[in-house]
Amino acid sequence: MSAAPKHDIFQAIADPTRRKILRLLADKKLPVTAISKHFPMSRTAVSKHLRILLESKLVSVEKSGREKLYKLQPEALLELKHWLSFFEQFWDNKISMLKHFVENEEAGNLNLIIPKSNEESKDS
Amino acid sequence: MSAAPKHDIFQAIADPTRRKILRLLADKKLPVTAISKHFPMSRTAVSKHLRILLESKLVSVEKSGREKLYKLQPEALLELKHWLSFFEQFWDNKISMLKHFVENEEAGNLNLIIPKSNEESKDS
DNA sequence: TTGACACGAAACCAAAAGGTTTCATATACT
DNA sequence: AGTATATGAAACCTTTTGGTTTCGTGTCAA
Numbered sequence: 001m002s003a004a005p006k007h008d009i010f011q012a013i014a015d016p017t018r019r020k021i022l023r024l025l026a027d028k029k030l031p032v033t034a035i036s037k038h039f040p041m042s043r044t045a046v047s048k049h050l051r052i053l054l055e056s057k058l059v060s061v062e063k064s065g066r067e068k069l070y071k072l073q074p075e076a077l078l079e080l081k082h083w084l085s086f087f088e089q090f091w092d093n094k095i096s097m098l099k100h101f102v103e104n105e106e107a108g109n110l111n112l113i114i115p116k117s118n119e120e121s122k123d124s
Numbered sequence: 125m126s127a128a129p130k131h132d133i134f135q136a137i138a139d140p141t142r143r144k145i146l147r148l149l150a151d152k153k154l155p156v157t158a159i160s161k162h163f164p165m166s167r168t169a170v171s172k173h174l175r176i177l178l179e180s181k182l183v184s185v186e187k188s189g190r191e192k193l194y195k196l197q198p199e200a201l202l203e204l205k206h207w208l209s210f211f212e213q214f215w216d217n218k219i220s221m222l223k224h225f226v227e228n229e230e231a232g233n234l235n236l237i238i239p240k241s242n243e244e245s246k247d248s
Numbered sequence: 249t250t251g252a253c254a255c256g257a258a259a260c261c262a263a264a265a266g267g268t269t270t271c272a273t274a275t276a277c278t
Numbered sequence: 279a280g281t282a283t284a285t286g287a288a289a290c291c292t293t294t295t296g297g298t299t300t301c302g303t304g305t306c307a308a
Contacts, residue, residue: 014138015296019207026214033254045297047256066254066305074215081208083143084201090150091198139266157284169267171286190275190284 009079012056017041018049025059025072032068133203136180141165142173149183149196156192 013019017039024035036046050070053059057076062069137143141163148159160170174194177183181200186193 008140010138010140010143014134016132016134017296019134022211026211031254032256041296042298043254044256044299048296051256068255072211072214074211077208077211077215080204081212084205084208087146087150087196087198087201088205090196091201141266155284156286165266166268167284168269168286172266175286192285 007052007055009056009058009076012052012058013080015049015052017046018053021046021049021053022058022072025070026074029062029069029071032070035070131176131179133180133182133200134207136176136182137204139173139176141170142177145170145173145177146182146196149194150198153186153193153195156194159194 021035024038032043032047036043039046058073059070060073062071145159148162156167156171160167163170182197183194184197186195
């Protein structure tokens, strides 16, 4: 036994409930009971979703007294990001190309200058 | 009728077969039979996967004689990208923050200077 | 030490997902 | 005209998924 993940990240985020859980955990660590307040289903059901998120490393858990605090582990989304980056190459917009470059250089030799925007940015 | 999607993009990419199909279509338009050559399952099964990809707008189809050519529609992945960008905010690396900025400014007031890299980038 | 709370495991169930085979239809080839 | 190719629809089957309820265990508070 060991790291055979059983649930990959793509499966993990396929379910809307699980995506919403991830959003909730972005704010702060939460125990199961608190999380399940946000859903029209039993605590046990939410618990099962959390197990899947755990298996795919999207959350971690930490015991605190009689509670178990679940915490977002956003780094796990890197795999998804990487997968996406392959396709960005095909959608023909300069910004995406820039980002693709940044992705692959991974914090290499890149200078960035962000001007202090004293002008309101008009969208479009 | 109409755009009630039934299959969202998250579900669509949850299946490994469908992800592989997307990769194949990145190279070029292909008919079902050609695609199914790459998989240990029936053409009909692949056809069903394609229907799901169609429903989520990840591919489009174009009739050509007796064939139907399936084509990648990478823009559909924007939704995924957008979803991801929310979480990048939480993963603490400067590059990701940069990309988050780029994302939200949408080609706004940003100066980028990419030096001609005469030095090999050592991955740390 | 007794009771209340927080939690996951187990057994169960209905519906959805992912396959199969068979069949009908449209197009192309000769 | 007649045969071969390309495809999707239909009916069917099995496994997985997402939910339920019930129960046992650990922890905290009196």
